[in-house]
Amino acid sequence: MxxxxxxxxxxxxxxxxxxxxxxxxxxxxxxxxxxxxxxxxxxxxxxxxxxxxxxxxxxxxxxxxxxxxxxxxVPSGHFISVDDGKRHDLSLGKGELRCLKxxxxxxxxxxxxxxxxxxxxxxxxxxxxxxxxxxxxxxxxxxxxxxxxxxxxxxxxxxxxxxxxxxxxxKLFSRCATRGFTWYERGHDFGNKFHIYGKDDVQLGQLPITNNLVYWFLTRTLTSQDSGSSKKDPTFIKETSLEALKGFPEEVMEMINNSEAKSLYLTELRYxxxxxxxxxxxxxxxxxxxxxxxxxxxxxxxxxxxxxxxxxxxxxxxxxxxxxxxxxxxxxxxxxxxxxxxxxxxxxxxxxxxxxxxxxxxxxxxxxxxxxxxxxxxxxxxxxxxx
Ligand SMILES: Cc1cc2nc3c(=O)[nH]c(=O)nc-3n(C[C@H](O)[C@H](O)[C@H](O)COP(=O)(O)OP(=O)(O)OC[C@H]3O[C@@H](n4cnc5c(N)ncnc54)[C@H](O)[C@@H]3O)c2cc1C
CATH class of the missing domain: 3.50.50.60 (FAD/NAD(P)-binding domain)
Known part of the structure; x- marks a missing residue:
């Protein structure tokens, strides 16, 4: 010893x-x-x-x-209601906001x-x-x-x-978060905006790190499938995210589909x-x-x-x-x-x-x-x- x-x-x-x-x-x-x-x-x-x-x-x-x-x-952003497509300005507070790796x-x-x-x-x-x-x-x-x-x-x-x-x-919260990166070889079209899309109990946040790299996170209700070894399986994370995002705009689905497998995380939320x-x-x-x-x-x-x-x-x-x-x-x-x-x-x-x-x-x-x-x-x- x-x-x-x-x-x-x-x-x-x-x-x-x-x-x-x-x-x-x-x-x-x-x-x-x-x-x-x-x-x-x-x-x-x-x-x-x-x-x-x-x-x-x-x-x-x-x-x-x-x-x-x-x-x-990232100076500004929008909340987008998926059901009716309405956009509201996101209040991001005064000062500097950036997303880091x-x-x-x-x-x-x-x-x-x-x-x-x-x-x-x-x-x-x-x-x-x-x-x-x-x-x-x-x-x-x-x-x-x-x-x-x-x-x-x-x-x-x-x-x-x-x-x-x-x-x-x-304590364990009733929701979980999945997160990932998507790389856009020719640059993405999201500008320097923070977007949050919402539909029912699902919210998806998306913001740029660089002109080619986008960070996204999704919160949804936790299910029994989300615990155990499946939460470390990138295929499971991608498929359950796409399932939760049914009805969301095409560019959002494409972003999840093209996300880097090694960047995917599913986390049970605690507080x-x-x-x-x-x-x-x-x-x-x-x-x-x-x-x-x-x-x-x-x-x-x-x-x-x-x-x-x-x-x-x-x-x-x-x-x-x-x-x-x-x-x-x-x-x-x-x-x-x-x-x-x-x-x-x-x-x-x-x-x-x-x-x-x-x-x-x-x-x-x-x-x-x-x-x-x-x-x-x-x-x-x-x-x-x-x-
Ligand atoms: C889904 C999600 C999204 C989030 N997004 C944001 C965000 O956008 N902005 C923000 O500010 N915060 C965010 N947070 C919160 C942020 O991630 C945490 O608050 C932050 O990581 C806390 O840092 P920490 O060093 O206290 O803990 P951790 O990052 O968990 O680090 C703890 C370290 O301790 C080590 N460790 C643990 N036990 C032992 C041990 N017994 N012996 C030796 N080493 C040990 C671990 O290996 C680890 O490296 C988010 C959290 C979640 C879950």
Whole structure:
């Protein structure tokens, strides 16, 4: 058994949040160790919509200008009702919206890190506190033990660190999402617009990454067939998507038909209930959580990733400003709690509205959403502040 002692800050999970946290700490001159269970950098899902708050965080992290070169700006869009063909302007909020390739994002976050920061193939199995020092002790799948001064759990939706903190596990939502890329050799005709097509309980979003590459996502009711091994089968994903989109415009069907098999993902949607954001501790001593491990949300407002970047900036700022790490984590949770509560509440209420079969409940739901949140995009105005 290998015992590694005295690691200062250990981050469990090398996804968007874990890498951004390591980078934010690095920018503040603090060393960290990222433990990632995969063998290489990975990204679940192919595209990610980044809104103004996310771009601000990327600016603070010093990687925004590089990422801007990989994708085109999407300033406007339309909601298209498939039944009657009516178009409404989509309200996208003020500021920059672009869709990134997830792999471009994780690579941009990982690249500036010093060598030996990210340790691949390190699956954390458990965490406990040293009974004498109260320092966290991590046990890895290969039997290694790591003693750390601070542990940040960025280990996503099934977080081991959240379980240790007694945060309630995310609930399964009644819908699933399929996502993919379609490459247009001669360029696509969609311009720089975000389109959302809606019919009954099916919604399809489509937006360009470049003039040749389009990201699309589809949400529909989850069925028993969607769990198990079929959700990893590209043929199943394509066929069930085409089935759900019957009656949608021809160019949409063509886009799904021509999508790249390796880009296809089917994901069951999960969410932390908003009141969990108020109730949960999110920190015990020198252990805290960030990203989806703290606030899994259904992707209705496309904020999980952007919010994880905000977490990273705030965490690094708190850890570098406070002398005592426990106080730093306390201040971090205090600063983030209400931000993630409002985002979770908004996605939860949208979920209830989307899920309802009653037209009256949908109208009432939208009125309540408007009364609480005003414009649906006020969440994008947020600035997590400088590092
Ligand atoms: C369908 C869908 C669409 C979405 N679209 C958007 C969008 O457009 N815009 C947006 O901002 N957000 C979006 N999101 C949300 C976004 O994907 C997540 O919020 C974001 O990926 C969270 O990052 P994370 O690093 O916290 O978690 P993850 O990306 O899940 O990373 C967790 C990492 O931890 C590792 N790990 C887990 N357990 C362990 C362990 N025990 N030991 C070691 N490593 C471990 C995993 O391998 C993984 O690399 C979407 C989500 C879904 C489901």
């Amino acid at each position: 290998k015992i590694v002692e005295d690691k200062d800050i250990v981050i469990v999970g090398g996804g968007i949040c874990g890498l951004a946290t390591a980078l934010a700490l690095h920018r503040k001159g603090k060393k960290s160790m990222v433990l990632e269970r995969s063998e290489t950098l990975r990204a679940t899902g192919v595209g990610i919509i980044m809104q103004p708050n996310g771009w601000r965080a990327l600016d603070h992290l010093g990687v925004a200008s590089k990422l801007r070169q990989t994708s085109i700006a 997830r792999m471009d994002l994780v690579e941009a976050l990982a690249e500036p890190l010093p060598a030996n920061t990210v340790h691949f193939g390190c699956h954390v199995m458990s965490i406990k506190l040293d009974p004498i020092t109260s320092y966290p002790i991590l046990k890895l799948q290969d039997g290694s033990i790591i003693k750390a001064k601070v542990v940040i759990g960025c280990d996503g939706v099934n977080s081991i660190i959240s379980k240790f903190l007694d945060v309630d596990a995310p 932390h209930r908003p009141w969990e954001m108020v109730r949960a501790e999110f920190r015990r001593g020198r252990v805290a959580v960030a990203g989806d491990a703290m606030h899994t949300m259904c992707p209705f407002i496309s904020q999980g990733g952007g919010t994880s970047l905000e977490d990273a900036v705030v965490l690094a700022r708190c850890l570098s400003n406070a002398n005592d790490p426990q106080n730093a984590l306390h201040l971090y949770v205090k600063e983030r709690r209400m931000r993630v509560f409002w985002l979770s509440l908004q996605t939860y209420l949208i979920g209830l509205t989307v899920d309802s079969t009653s037209k009256l409940k949908k109208v009432l739901g939208n009125i309540i959403l408007f009364l609480i949140f005003g414009g649906q995009n006020s969440h994008t105005d947020y600035d997590c502040g400088r590092l």
